[in-house]
Amino acid sequence: MKMDYTPLPLSFYEQPTLQLAQALLGCVLIKETAEGIAAGSIVETEAYLGPEDRAAHSFGNRRTKRTEVMFHEPGRVYTYVMHTHCLVNVVSSSPGTPHAILIRAVEPLEGLDLMSERRKGHPMKNWTNGPGKLTKALGITMEDYGRFYTEPPLVIAEGFSPEEIVAGKRIGIDNTGEARDYPWRYWIKDNPFVSK
DNA sequence: CGGACGATTCTCT
DNA sequence: GAGAATCGTCCGG
Numbered sequence: 001m002k003m004d005y006t007p008l009p010l011s012f013y014e015q016p017t018l019q020l021a022q023a024l025l026g027c028v029l030i031k032e033t034a035e036g037i038a039a040g041s042i043v044e045t046e047a048y049l050g051p052e053d054r055a056a057h058s059f060g061n062r063r064t065k066r067t068e069v070m071f072h073e074p075g076r077v078y079t080y081v082m083h084t085h086c087l088v089n090v091v092s093s094s095p096g097t098p099h100a101i102l103i104r105a106v107e108p109l110e111g112l113d114l115m116s117e118r119r120k121g122h123p124m125k126n127w128t129n130g131p132g133k134l135t136k137a138l139g140i141t142m143e144d145y146g147r148f149y150t151e152p153p154l155v156i157a158e159g160f161s162p163e164e165i166v167a168g169k170r171i172g173i174d175n176t177g178e179a180r181d182y183p184w185r186y187w188i189k190d191n192p193f194v195s196k
Numbered sequence: 197c198g199g200a201c202g203a204t205t206c207t208c209t
Numbered sequence: 210g211a212g213a214a215t216c217g218t219c220c221g222g
Contacts, residue, residue, distance in 0.1 A: 046203070055203070066218060083204050084215055102203060122206095132204050142217095172203055 005030050005039070005157035007150045013075035017092040017099040020074075021047040022186050024090065026162045029106055031138040032153035038114045038138045040106030040128055041159050044187040044194045046170045048089075050098040054179035055170060058098030069146050070098035077147045077154055079140065085132030088140050090149065090156070104131045104171070104185070106138070107193040114139075130195045164189040171196060 005028060013020060022045075030039040048056035050070065057080070058067045069078050070091055078089035078100050093099035106128045108115055115137040119127040128134040135141070140154065149156040167183045174180055187194045 048203075057203080064219070080203090081217055082202065083217095085204055087203065089203090100203095104203085130204070170203075175202095 005155060007155045007157055010073075010075045010148070010150055013073075013090070013092060013149075015092075017047050017049060017101065018184065020090070020092050021045045021101045021184070022165055024101060024103070024156070025165055025186060025188050026159045028109060028157045028159040029103065029134075029138065030110075030155045030157060031140055031144075032155075033139045035139070036111055036114050038111030038118075039109045040134065040138065041109050042103055042105075042156075043107050043191040044103075044105035044185070046102040046104055046186070047092075047184040048100050048102065049184070050093070050100075053182070054176040055173040055182075056098070056100070056179075058100070061098065063098075067098060070100050071096060072146075073148075074099075075148055075150060077144045077149060079135075079142050079145045081142065082132065086135045086141055087131045088135050088144070102131060103134065105129050105187070105193050105195045106134045107191065108137070125192060129193045162188040 024042050027042050050058045051061045058070050074092045076091040078091050089100040089102045119137050127137045144154045166189045168185050170185045
């Protein structure tokens with residue numbers, strides 16, 4: 001089943017970061033590789049609000065080779081390596097304001113055989129229920145750094161409207177003072193592919 | 197150039 | 210729930 005995915009326009013990314021983080025829920029993340037197409041519905045995101053957010057890589061306008069892309073246009077791809085895993089973000093806010101939204105989980109939608117192969121040895125429920133897992137399942141790598149989500153091979157397209165969105169504390173950032181408690185993690189209620 | 201440090205995952209117990 | 214794996218990036222010397 002080959003679906004037709006029309007990328008969301010760049011204007012979609014020109015909304016406030018916290019709002020965009022919720023708007024992304026239900027959208028489809030698609031990656032094209034030589035092996036074929038793999039796609040999943042976004043079911044969990046986390047917002048990182050740049051200079052004022054102690055938990056963000058770009059806290060204090062920290063500008064390095066890694067964080068550079070966050071200072072550019074919204075709608076770009078921010079990937080980075082954590083331990084041995086690649087994590088993928090959506091750059092948001094205006095150029096000069098380094099905000100980003102981490103995609104924490106997706107629900108497998110297309111290219112299931114491909115994902116199964118890439119996540120061999122794991123049950124389907126564990127293919128994409130974490131930021132490092134979904135990049136492996138979809139084939140997202142550092143090659144995607146700096147690209148736009150409006151053109152292949154990495155695209156975000158319109159999906160469905162979630163029935164209910166829940167907000168809570170972000171995960172894995174316990175040593176960041178007050179930023180630890182900001183409720184900037186969003187997920188689709190009761191979706192089985194949410195990471196926790 | 198060496199060392200510390202994760203927005204994680206997996207494998208046990 | 211704890212601990213190891215494992216590696217690019219960043220910063221100090």
